[in-house]
Amino acid sequence: MMRTRTGGLLAELHAHTTWSDGALSMGALVDLYGARGFDVLCITDHACRADGPWRELSPRGITASNHAAYLTELDREAARALERYGLLVVPGLELTYNDPDPAQAAHALALGLRSFVSVDDGIDGAIETAVLAGAALVAAHPYDDEEAPSAGRLTQRFARDAELSARVHRFELFNRTQLFAWVARAGMPCVASGDFHRLAHLGGWKSLIPCARDEEAVIRHLRSRRPVFLTQVDAGLERAAA
Numbered sequence: 001m002m003r004t005r006t007g008g009l010l011a012e013l014h015a016h017t018t019w020s021d022g023a024l025s026m027g028a029l030v031d032l033y034g035a036r037g038f039d040v041l042c043i044t045d046h047a048c049r050a051d052g053p054w055r056e057l058s059p060r061g062i063t064a065s066n067h068a069a070y071l072t073e074l075d076r077e078a079a080r081a082l083e084r085y086g087l088l089v090v091p092g093l094e095l096t097y098n099d100p101d102p103a104q105a106a107h108a109l110a111l112g113l114r115s116f117v118s119v120d121d122g123i124d125g126a127i128e129t130a131v132l133a134g135a136a137l138v139a140a141h142p143y144d145d146e147e148a149p150s151a152g153r154l155t156q157r158f159a160r161d162a163e164l165s166a167r168v169h170r171f172e173l174f175n176r177t178q179l180f181a182w183v184a185r186a187g188m189p190c191v192a193s194g195d196f197h198r199l200a201h202l203g204g205w206k207s208l209i210p211c212a213r214d215e216e217a218v219i220r221h222l223r224s225r226r227p228v229f230l231t232q233v234d235a236g237l238e239r240a241a242a
Helices: 026-035 067-085 123-132 181-185 215-223
Strands: 009-015 040-048 088-097 106-111 136-140 170-175 190-193 204-209 229-233 238-241
Touching: 009 026, 009 106, 009 136, 009 190, 009 215, 026 040, 026 067, 040 067, 040 106, 067 088, 088 123, 088 215, 106 123, 106 215, 123 136, 136 190, 136 215, 170 181, 170 204, 190 229, 204 215
Parallel strands: 009 040, 040 088, 136 170, 170 190
Antiparallel strands: 009 204, 088 106, 106 136, 190 204, 204 229, 229 238
16 A cells, blocks of 8 residues: 655665665665655665776676666566555666765766766766756765765765766765765755665665655656755654654
8 A cells, every 4th residue: 555654755865785785685675665664765776987996896886788687677676666565666876986086086876867877987977968868966975074984985076066066956965874064054955865785774864855756756856956854764663754
C-alpha cells in the first residue's frame, strides 16, 4: 500500500551499492530503505575519471561499458521497490573527479540521469552534459576548511569556484552528520544526504521533498529553487522532522 507523509517525501539522495564502493547489493539497499519507511531512494554509484588518483583503491564503478546493465538492474529493482514498499527508486551517478589538489577536486550527484556521463575531460563538462540530459545536480560533500576523514573525500572546488557552483542546482548542507557551514552562509539551495556505503551511514540528516511521489516531480523540484526540508533520522526508526 502506498504510504502518505505530511510535510514531504523522506528521501535518501546519495547512496552506493556494490556496483561501486558500497557494501550492499542493489536489492539489499532497496530492502533496507524500503523496510525503514523511506519514500525516495536515489542510487548514485561512482563514475570516476579513468586516470584519477586513488582509483586503484576502488576499481569498481560505472563506466560506458557497464552502464546499460547497471540501469537495467536499477529499473528492475525500482519496480520491485514500488510494488513492495511504495518506495520510489531514482537512478543517478556520482560524477567523481578526484585530484591531488583538493581545490581542484569535486563530486557531483546527477539525480535522474539515465545516460552515462564521463568525467575524463573534467567535472565542468560532465556537469553541463548531465544538466542538459535533465538531471538534478547536487554538489556532494562540498568541503571548505572542514577536516575530511580521507584525502579522497576532500573536495573543495565548489567552495573555491563560484563559476562551478553556479552550474549545480543544490548543495549538501549535511553529508551524514557533517555540516558544511559555508553553504548556509552563502544561502545556497541545500539538501541533506547519507552518502550511504555501509549500515553505519543509515542514520543522520536526510531530505524531505514536498512534491508528488514520482521521478519527474522529484527531479523537477530538486532542479528548482523551491524549498527542501531537512530531518534527522536514526538508524532504526524515523525521528521527528526538524
